[in-house]
Amino acid sequence: MNRNTPHGPLTLVGLVAWREIVTQFQRKELWASLVMMILVFCGALGLQKVFTGAADRPVLAVVGEHRDLTESLRAQTAGASGDGGARGVEVVSYENEAAAEAAVRAEKADAALVGEGRVLVREKLPEPLAGPLYEAHRTAQTTERLRDGGLTDAAIARALAVQPLTVSALDPDADRRTEPTMTAAIGVMALFFLTFMFGQGIAQGVLEEKSSRIVEVLLAKVHAWQLLAGKVLGIGLVAFVQISAMAAGGVTVAVAADLVDAPADAIGTSVSVVLWFIPGFLGFAALWAVAGALASRAEDLQHAAGPVSMLQTLSLMAALAPFTGISDTLTRLFSLVPGLSSAVMPVRMASENVPWWEVALAAVLLLASIAALLRVGGRIYIGGLLQHGGIVKARTALRNARLGGMS
Incomplete structure (x- = not known):
């Protein structure tokens, strides 16, 4: 050829x-x-x-009542459960401060809320927990002051029921x-x-x-x-x-x-x-x-x-x-x-x-x-x-x- x-x-x-x-x-x-x-x-x-996966839910150990604060945290957790429960805060009750402190040291809890509004952490307060905890603390303090002022729980609930912001995504497909x-x-x-x-x-x-x-x-x-x-x-x-x-x-x-x-x-x-x-x-x-x-x-x-x-x-x-x-x-x-x-x-x-x-x-x-x-x-x-x-x-x-x- x-x-x-x-x-x-x-x-x-x-x-x-x-x-x-x-x-x-x-x-x-x-x-x-x-x-x-x-x-x-x-x-x-x-x-x-x-x-890029979702982080584990932060765990907060709680000693005592702290009813208003824990209810606020659980409400935030329930509000975040729509995305599979990966966000929000898991609240776990402990009998005393020693048990809660032991849970933090053993890394079973990210932080512990003990008497007089003190928070125990192993090194620092994790970012996913800091925001919800500060917000819940603010809500609990406001609720207590309104209750001391003579408002009923129903009136307090109405006062705290703030209309949420309307968020419009400019790029909804970004994620x-x-x-x-x-x-x-x-x-x-x-x-x-x-x-x-x-x-x-x-x-x-x-x-x-x-x-x-x-x-x-x-x-x-x-x-x-x-x-x-x-x-x-x-x-x-x-x-x-x-x-x-x-x-x-x-x-x-x-x-x-x-x-x-x-x-x-x-x-x-x-x-x-x-x-x-x-x-x-x-x-x-x-x-x-x-x-x-x-x-x-x-x-x-x-x-x-x-x-x-x-x-x-x-x-x-x-x-x-x-x-x-x-x-x-x-x-x-x-x-x-x-x-x-x-x-x-x-x-x-x-x-x-x-x-x-x-x-x-x-x-x-x-x-x-x-x-x-x-x-x-x-x-x-x-x-x-x-x-x-x-x-x-x-x-x-x-x-x-x-x-x-x-x-």
Whole structure:
């Protein structure tokens, strides 16, 4: 088979891609990394659940009557029970001060209310308990003074029955967006390591083909752009299968283990991350292949791939911009820039309502950049493949390709 073969150009790309797919699926490291990524994804979701989950209800030990105060606390507890009882205060009665103090020391109670309105704490009054306790104390003191003034309990209840404030939420879905945003960030970080791992494999494979002169045989059969496109497409499909399995397995385990509160949001976010991952991976895969072509020895590979690693790291840092308090305008810009958008846009889409035209613009710019990269990268690729000795500069590789009439 040569370049004049009746096979069409896309058929040749497919043959190169199939060769890469078969090679990749035979690697044991691929399956080991898949299992590891699923475990990391589930573990990260579990940690998110632990750190963002509701705190335990504070416990107050009470000695004596303190009827007005404890009733106020229990009323607050009852009012908070609508969210699963995670908030409010649990009031536990003790016979004497010694027993209540022992409960605080043993951490069975967060604080103890003893005679003369004194509060015993082990170190300091916990924040979830401080507010309700101060409010209950104020209410109890007011009730006692009104009762001393001759008011009946019914009159006191009417006097204390204050109309609650009307609260209007400007962003009622803010809490709901937290979990999808964290899920998207975790997914992007997992994909960063996956892309980095595959990228190094691509560059190493290209370098080995160049060193063994196998690539010269391949270039006698196919054009450089077909070889580059087939390699990127084949490895991209393998990466897509792996990330899809990781996302499906991770979300399934997370839902089954009740690690996420809104399974539909987690699934939608995972799909968004995967869809943005595909073009982003193709772009970085092409850059890693070009880096491998520019190196002539294994020790030169890290230096040749330095700019690619830096750009990929910048994309991860940009994806975490919503968590740093950075300017919204800058985050918006990051989500449109090719090379960064594949990591930033899914996180931004999970954290806010992004206008459809911005999503479309980011996708068009990303795809256009990949097309241009494959065209220019193909020339650098072949110009670097056929030159040996040290690191080949991109400008030199382009000149070699142009002077040699190679494409």
